[in-house]
Amino acid sequence: xxxxxxxxxxxxxxxxxxxxxxxxxxxxxxxxxxxxxxxxxxxxxxxxxxxxxxxxxxxxxxxxxxxxxxxxxxxxxxxxxxxxxxxxxxxxxxxxxxxxxxxxxxxxxxxxxxxxxxxxxxxxxxxxxxxxxxxxxxxxxxxxxxxxxxxxxxxxxxxxxxxxxxxxxxxxxxxxxxxxxxxxx
Amino acid sequence: xxxxxxxxxxxxxxxxxxxxxxxxxxxxxxxxxxxxxxxxxxxxxxxxxxxxxxxxxxxxxxxxxxxxxxxxxxxxxxxxxxxxxxxxxxxxxxxxxxxxxxxxxxxxxxxxxxxxxxxxxx
Numbered sequence: 001x002x003x004x005x006x007x008x009x010x011x012x013x014x015x016x017x018x019x020x021x022x023x024x025x026x027x028x029x030x031x032x033x034x035x036x037x038x039x040x041x042x043x044x045x046x047x048x049x050x051x052x053x054x055x056x057x058x059x060x061x062x063x064x065x066x067x068x069x070x071x072x073x074x075x076x077x078x079x080x081x082x083x084x085x086x087x088x089x090x091x092x093x094x095x096x097x098x099x100x101x102x103x104x105x106x107x108x109x110x111x112x113x114x115x116x117x118x119x120x121x122x123x124x125x126x127x128x129x130x131x132x133x134x135x136x137x138x139x140x141x142x143x144x145x146x147x148x149x150x151x152x153x154x155x156x157x158x159x160x161x162x163x164x165x166x167x168x169x170x171x172x173x174x175x176x177x178x179x180x181x182x183x184x185x
Numbered sequence: 186x187x188x189x190x191x192x193x194x195x196x197x198x199x200x201x202x203x204x205x206x207x208x209x210x211x212x213x214x215x216x217x218x219x220x221x222x223x224x225x226x227x228x229x230x231x232x233x234x235x236x237x238x239x240x241x242x243x244x245x246x247x248x249x250x251x252x253x254x255x256x257x258x259x260x261x262x263x264x265x266x267x268x269x270x271x272x273x274x275x276x277x278x279x280x281x282x283x284x285x286x287x288x289x290x291x292x293x294x295x296x297x298x299x300x301x302x303x304x305x306x307x
Contacts, residue, residue: 114193123194130201155205155212162201173188 026070030077033058037082049096049136049153050160053129053168055082056104060124060172065179068109075101092144096136103135104128121176122169129165133158220280222259224252225292235259235278235295245289252293264289 019027037055045051055078063071079101083089088097111119111127119127137157141150190198222233227246233254240262241252248265258278261271264286271286277295285292 111193111197116193117191119193119197120188120191122188122190123197126194126201127197130204151208152212155208158208159205162205170188177188 107131125169
């Protein structure tokens with residue numbers, strides 16, 4: 001790409017914040033996650049709080065390929081930017097989303113330290129989704145509906161989380177497998 | 186990358202299955218009386234379990250009110266008031282229901298295990 005010399009004054013190099021490789025990587029992954037998150041928000045859901053959570057596939061990929069730090073950046077940016085895009089920033093929806101993401105990241109951090117062969121993407125997907133839903137329910141119970149009935153809601157929602165988490169794990173695994181095949185070819 | 190579940194995976198799936206089983210048992214399994222009658226009188230407050238049939242005499246400002254508990258519901262059978270609004274109210278059986286004899290100062294409210302709120306709306 002040619003520098004935009006014709007477009008007038010170009011700031012001196014020293015004044016530019018030059019993004020590093022890691023920054024670009026986080027930005028690209030976060031953009032993908034935001035797109036999935038916003039797309040999913042448009043889908044109708046039979047039960048409030050039940051949705052596939054496909055954006056978490058991106059967090060899983062970031063974790064497996066680049067480590068927990070990258071995954072945490074991607075998840076945090078996704079929650080923040082999606083909140084701004086959807087107009088839910090700092091609303092109860094946003095707090096639930098943030099609580100879930102924080103819990104999932106915590107669980108993934110622990111799972112990534114697991115000794116031995118550790119977790120495959122399948123297990124990571126399950127752990128992340130269960131922690132995500134658990135965190136959300138805790139936030140809901142602590143802040144919005146301090147009623148024991150939240151525990152009744154936990155049964156169907158956690159079941160859905162387990163199913164969708166396993167699905168995310170399978171998707172992440174397929175993508176990783178394909179990447180590996182492309183790299184070997 | 187072949188999809189072969191690791192031991193940690195299997196452990197996670199087993200733990201998830203156990204957790205889900207417990208949650209579903211808690212959610213669908215019937216567990217004791219869901220509703221308790223909270224009886225407020227000038228003399229104080231007492232709780233009546235609604236899973237046991239019985240008749241209770243409750244002292245009030247004018248005299249004794251008679252409460253009957255049957256089939257998980259409660260009603261005023263008699264009260265020393267003139268209008269008998271409380272007796273005509275009939276049975277109270279769902280959480281949040283309320284029957285009262287105001288002249289006698291006896292208020293019966295049905296609550297869940299610790300139902301403070303029905304819901305909070307923003």
